[in-house]
Amino acid sequence: MRGIEIKEVSKGYKDTKALDHVSVQFEDGKIYALLGRNGAGKSTMLNIISNRIFPDQGEVLVDGKPARENDQVQQNMYLMSEQTLYPAGMKIQQAFQWSKEFYPKFDMEYAMELARMFGLNTKKKVRTLSTGYKSIFKLVLALSVNVPYLFLDEPVLGLDANHREMFYRILLEKYIEEPFTIVISTHLIEEVASVIEHVVILKDGKIVKNCATEELLAGGYRISGKKEMVDIWSQGEDVIGTEMLGTMKTAYVIGSSKEKWKKAPEELEVAKLDLQKMFIQMTNR
Amino acid sequence: MRTKKSFKYQFQEVWQSIGMLYLVQIGMRLLALLIASKIGGEYVTMNGMNMMSAMFMLIIGMCSFTESFQFLLQNGVSRKQILAGKMLVFAAGAGMCGVADTLLATVDQKLNGWGNIKFGGEILPLFYPEFLEQVSSVVRAIVSVALLSVVYALFAGAGYMVSIIWYRLNKIGRIIFAFGVPAVLWLVYPLADYFLFGGRSMIAIMNAIMKLSGLADGNPFYGLISGVIGLVILAGVSILLIRKTVVRREN
Numbered sequence: 310m311r312g313i314e315i316k317e318v319s320k321g322y323k324d325t326k327a328l329d330h331v332s333v334q335f336e337d338g339k340i341y342a343l344l345g346r347n348g349a350g351k352s353t354m355l356n357i358i359s360n361r362i363f364p365d366q367g368e369v370l371v372d373g374k375p376a377r378e379n380d381q382v383q384q385n386m387y388l389m390s391e392q393t394l395y396p397a398g399m400k401i402q403q404a405f406q407w408s409k410e411f412y413p414k415f416d417m418e419y420a421m422e423l424a425r426m427f428g429l430n431t432k433k434k435v436r437t438l439s440t441g442y443k444s445i446f447k448l449v450l451a452l453s454v455n456v457p458y459l460f461l462d463e464p465v466l467g468l469d470a471n472h473r474e475m476f477y478r479i480l481l482e483k484y485i486e487e488p489f490t491i492v493i494s495t496h497l498i499e500e501v502a503s504v505i506e507h508v509v510i511l512k513d514g515k516i517v518k519n520c521a522t523e524e525l526l527a528g529g530y531r532i533s534g535k536k537e538m539v540d541i542w543s544q545g546e547d548v549i550g551t552e553m554l555g556t557m558k559t560a561y562v563i564g565s566s567k568e569k570w571k572k573a574p575e576e577l578e579v580a581k582l583d584l585q586k587m588f589i590q591m592t593n594r
Numbered sequence: 595m596r597t598k599k600s601f602k603y604q605f606q607e608v609w610q611s612i613g614m615l616y617l618v619q620i621g622m623r624l625l626a627l628l629i630a631s632k633i634g635g636e637y638v639t640m641n642g643m644n645m646m647s648a649m650f651m652l653i654i655g656m657c658s659f660t661e662s663f664q665f666l667l668q669n670g671v672s673r674k675q676i677l678a679g680k681m682l683v684f685a686a687g688a689g690m691c692g693v694a695d696t697l698l699a700t701v702d703q704k705l706n707g708w709g710n711i712k713f714g715g716e717i718l719p720l721f722y723p724e725f726l727e728q729v730s731s732v733v734r735a736i737v738s739v740a741l742l743s744v745v746y747a748l749f750a751g752a753g754y755m756v757s758i759i760w761y762r763l764n765k766i767g768r769i770i771f772a773f774g775v776p777a778v779l780w781l782v783y784p785l786a787d788y789f790l791f792g793g794r795s796m797i798a799i800m801n802a803i804m805k806l807s808g809l810a811d812g813n814p815f816y817g818l819i820s821g822v823i824g825l826v827i828l829a830g831v832s833i834l835l836i837r838k839t840v841v842r843r844e845n
Contacts (some may be wrong), residue, residue, distance in 0.1 A: 361667055362840040378837070380596045383670035394668040394841065396661045410599050411669035 600679025641715025655753025
């Protein structure tokens with residue numbers, strides 16, 4: 310089986326359960342968003358997959374092989390994390406050269422071109438980079454390693470709007486040229502919504518949603534109107550959140566039928582739910 | 595394949611430092627010669643160069659874990675390959691230092707007496723003088739390289755093991771470790787030994803060290819064998835420590 314399989318993985322830190330019997334599959338050649346509030350377990354999951362930390366229970370399989378302490382498996386994946394694990398005194402150019410050693414398909418020319426596009430000075434040392442340029446440095450590496458499984462944990466942290474747009478465009482171009490598995494963990498849901506094919510939402514260490522983006526968005530609606538009318542029309546629907554303002558009520562539903570809302574009365578305001586709003590309602594405490 | 599790359603990366607951090615060490619050692623010898631040529635009277639002595647190399651290897655071991663561990667994990671290298679690469683680095687580095695120190699000791703012997711200079715403090719003549727009288731210079735050189743390499747590798751390995759322990763400890767653990775280890779070694783244990791065993795356990799340990807190192811019999815081969823066994827033990831402990839080590843959040 311090609312892809313990554315996370316099987317019943319649990320991980321705790323002192324009195325916090327970061328992941329609680331999580332099972333999910335990341336299929337070959339798809340772009341995933343791994344969403345969740347702060348502390349939901351996203352980084353923990355990615356760190357477990359990439360062998361940086363170990364689960365308390367469960368296992369991770371990559372193309373059917375255990376990922377834990379497996380060099381063959383690990384050289385087919387790359388995690389760009391919030392932490393910078395490159396030596397502070399290392400020059401950017403040196404980091405590229407060493408990446409070429411460990412990832413034979415690392416494209417040095419492409420990396421230098423990306424560095425030029427992003428304005429990254431490759432003669433600088435890692436310690437001298439700003440937060441944004443540290444992210445850019447790590448992004449350039451991640452986009453140049455050419456591995457089948459790429460994990461991006463908060464890839465646009467500290468990036469300005471121009472650089473963020475450039476990153477998404479480059480990522481899509483790479484993906485279209487030759488599809489590979491990408492898992493993006495981010496808080497900037499609106500920005501990433503147009504790029505991703507599949508959404509995995511974590512809440513309190515558990516998966517609360519795992520489906521295709523299109524499917525999730527297709528059935529998501531915001532219904533506003535008088536409380537009684539909203540209650541009637543949202544009966545039988547999967548209501549993920551509600552808000553009250555005087556006698557007016559707003560309900561957020563998912564998995565709903567488009568045909569039903571075509572017949573809704575004029576007094577009821579029906580709008581499509583975007584991914585960010587959907588996420589907020591699903592993960593509100 | 596990954597072991598080779600792990601070794602290549604970790605060695606590039608070390609070989610330059612070794613080069614610097616021997617530049618310093620050569621510089622110190624030249625300075626000693628200059629001083630000796632300028633002043634008269636009693637001998638100008640210079641010793642402790644082997645200890646300098648040993649301390650250097652200890653520091654190399656202690657300073658070489660965190661950065662390379664994190665960098666190599668980032669690049670998909672497993673912990674066992676990280677450790678395998680590191681062991682090869684220590685073997686190569688210790689070997690280089692063993693050869694360099696043996697060569698420099700030969701030069702020191704030739705220079706002894708020149709301008710009142712007196713070089714000394716090398717391990718082989720200091721601890722195994724009878725052995726040296728019985729063997730040829732070639733055997734002496736081979737044993738010197740082997741013994742020094744093993745000693746330096748032990749220091750490096752011990753430093754590395756300490757650095758892994760340190761990395762894995764939390765703040766409180768580090769405080770306990772930093773104060774606790776010297777306190778136990780130099781205060782608690784000597785006192786306990788004195789009051790409970792009348793000092794006999796320390797004597798027994800010293801006798802064992804003398805026997806295992808070949809000092810009691812003047813035979814460096816015992817020291818070599820014990821050193822190699824010590825390396826295997828250090829490697830085993832390091833394997834047990836590193837296999838459960840994870841990337842720390844604050845690093």
